[in-house]
Structures are given as C-alpha cells and as structure tokens.
Amino acid sequence: MAFEKAGAMIAACKQRGGILLPLLEDINAEYGYLPEEVLRLITSELGYALSQLYSLATFYNLFRLEPRGRHFIQVCQGTACYVRGGQRILESVEGVLGVKEGETTSDRQFTVESVRCMGCCSLAPVLRVDEDTYGRMRTGRFRDIVKKYGRNER
Amino acid sequence: MVTLTIDDQNIQVPEGLTILQAAKQVGIEIPTLCYHEALAPYGACRLCLVEIKAPQPALVTSCTYRVEEGLVVQTDSKWVQRTRKIILELLLARCPTSKVIQDLARSLGVEETRLPTLGTEEELCTFCGLCVRVCREVVGRSAISFINRGPTRTIETPFKIASEECIGCGACAAVCPTGAIKIEDIGDSRLLHNWHTTLKLTRCKICGGYFAPQEELESLKQQVPLDEELWEVCPDCRRKLSAHKLPHHLSSY
Numbered sequence: 001m002a003f004e005k006a007g008a009m010i011a012a013c014k015q016r017g018g019i020l021l022p023l024l025e026d027i028n029a030e031y032g033y034l035p036e037e038v039l040r041l042i043t044s045e046l047g048y049a050l051s052q053l054y055s056l057a058t059f060y061n062l063f064r065l066e067p068r069g070r071h072f073i074q075v076c077q078g079t080a081c082y083v084r085g086g087q088r089i090l091e092s093v094e095g096v097l098g099v100k101e102g103e104t105t106s107d108r109q110f111t112v113e114s115v116r117c118m119g120c121c122s123l124a125p126v127l128r129v130d131e132d133t134y135g136r137m138r139t140g141r142f143r144d145i146v147k148k149y150g151r152n153e154r
Numbered sequence: 155m156v157t158l159t160i161d162d163q164n165i166q167v168p169e170g171l172t173i174l175q176a177a178k179q180v181g182i183e184i185p186t187l188c189y190h191e192a193l194a195p196y197g198a199c200r201l202c203l204v205e206i207k208a209p210q211p212a213l214v215t216s217c218t219y220r221v222e223e224g225l226v227v228q229t230d231s232k233w234v235q236r237t238r239k240i241i242l243e244l245l246l247a248r249c250p251t252s253k254v255i256q257d258l259a260r261s262l263g264v265e266e267t268r269l270p271t272l273g274t275e276e277e278l279c280t281f282c283g284l285c286v287r288v289c290r291e292v293v294g295r296s297a298i299s300f301i302n303r304g305p306t307r308t309i310e311t312p313f314k315i316a317s318e319e320c321i322g323c324g325a326c327a328a329v330c331p332t333g334a335i336k337i338e339d340i341g342d343s344r345l346l347h348n349w350h351t352t353l354k355l356t357r358c359k360i361c362g363g364y365f366a367p368q369e370e371l372e373s374l375k376q377q378v379p380l381d382e383e384l385w386e387v388c389p390d391c392r393r394k395l396s397a398h399k400l401p402h403h404l405s406s407y
Binding site: 036039049050051052053054055058059060065 | 290295296297298299300301302303310311312313318319
C-alpha cells in the first residue's frame, strides 16, 4: 500500500480517542499534505465522517490538500512588507511562475503562498524560498532567484 | 425544580431547561434563527440573546444557557434590543435580499443595514448551521460540513464533489430558514444543486410516479419499521393503502 506509514499512525490512534488533530498534523508533516486516500482511511478506521475531516483540513492554514511543490515560496504580505510593495512582489512571482497564490506549478517544482510576517520587517519586502530568505526584494529580482532552484523562466 | 425570574415573572421550571425553553413555557417568545427543537442547542445566530441580571449582568444566548436557581432574566431590555438590532443589521448585510431576514429585521424594528453589502446580493445562507446539524444529528449521514475559515467560509460536501453520504432526503432544505438550499426533482432524478449530487428516484409500484431516491428508502428502512410493500409506494398511495387496512368503521372517516 502506498500509504503504509499513515496506516501505522492511524492504528496507533485507535487505542486513544480525541487525538484527531495531532494525527492530521503528523500525516501532513509526513506527506506534505493530507492525501484524500489517507483521509478516507481515517474515516473507515476511526469512524469520523469525511465531511468532518474535510472541515478541519480546510479550517487550519497548516493543512494542505494538494501535494506541495519541491520548493516552497512564501511571499510576505505583513504590514511592513505590504506597505513596501509586497503585493507587487507576489504579482511578479505569480507572473514568472504562471500560477496564483496557493497554487503549485504543473511540473510540481514550486508552490507559492502568501504569509503574514516572517518576523524580519527591517528587510521588507521579504520573500522566502524553502529556508532561504531574500530581503529588500524588488520585482525584477525573482527571475534571477528562481534560476538558483533549477528552473528557467517561462 | 428551579425558581427563576423572567421579565418580572417568578416561575418554576424543571432543572436542565434552557432559558429559551423556560420562556416558552410561560408564553414569552424569544426570536431565534439557528434553533430547532430536534437538534442540540448551537448558539450561532445570537438572535436569542437575553440579559441576565444575576448572578452577574451579562448577555447570554438563551438557547444554550441552562436555568439556575435565582436567575433573573430580561428578554427585551434596552441592552437586548440594541444588541439584537445590530445582529439583524449584520444578517441583513450578509443576506440583503432574503425575504425571511428582511421580515425578521422589520418585525424587530430594523428597516435597513448601515453596513456595506459586499457581493452578497444573492446570498441566502446565514451560517446558522441547521443543515449541517440535521444531516449529522438526525439523518446520521454527515454529508456536509462547514469548510474554510473567515471570509471564505461556506458549507460544502467533502472535496466539493458529489457526496457519497447524501441520501437526497432533503432534510437540509426543509430545515433551512432562508431557503438557501435548492433541491429539484426533474424526471427520474433528484438534483441537490448545493451538494453537486444527483440521485435516481424510485417509481411508485401503484401510481408509477417518481417519489424518493433508493438511498433514502434504504436508510429509512433501518430506522422505521414498516411493511415491506409500503416502502415501494409513494406517500400518497401509502396513505390509501394503509387506510384500506384499517377496520372498516375507522377507514370511513
């Protein structure tokens, strides 16, 4: 089975009730998202309704329902970044990659998301690719940054 | 029994009742939107707010607050009226074209909302949650739930596709106070537009008319003991069939 690890995680929860959220967190951490098959497995194994799981999965920002791309791009839209043009930075990222915020490129290389403040407002506007932070961003710079992560512009 | 005061009336009611139920017992009406007798109290719409003077002055939702000894309740004080009007303005801003909300607002002295209606001209759903709760608590299917959060919050089936759990019973539409859920029977199909679900209807053995989805009948069979043949006929024919079975002196009524 493709989701053996998830099966084991769910089995471990069978012993104790009321730990649905930690279970979803673990599964999300393991696979980078909540695969539909795993949610269905939880339904049959632990007796939760699928609608209940879907409700939780869409309520918390932490959970994803689509697999994330190989690289995760976060564009800050917090107050400081916003006033220093964070929105234009996001638009330039969307333009270069051809996806909208929250989406993943069709080659599964990049997922773009906006975040509210990364705690380094003095560098505003800020963009992060995986663990690398890029401060004082300008709209033209993303084309060069993205090349480092193995992708030529469209 | 618990003794409490509602609108200056001293009353005695059984323990465990909510203020809303206690008020009803003495004929005091409190407006509600998300309350339904068949379902657990929810406290979402906030329309049933009342003021309690003791133990401490506070506004509480009467549908969820249980009576306690010495409780003093005002169901229509200035504070309650003012707050209720703001709630109605909020509801009007969300569902500006809903006849039910307009009438409710007017009956409590609110003619219009001061709040902007942002792209909600078509909106009828107040998020009272009755459809979600009736599907879970009474029908026992949990086919739908609230999804997302904040401005994108809505009610949906899992993955926003046809529901495997929906039996097409229409309890969600029946319980919806504002008519936000659209269900249509067209030919041999029942279309549940909000839930992306279409179910095939069963034909009545007697009159040949389409009457209920097979899924609904199967689910009901588990809960209601009826003669097998009664499940194969529509409600109209079922009534006639049952009437024939009554002793003659009863069926002539």
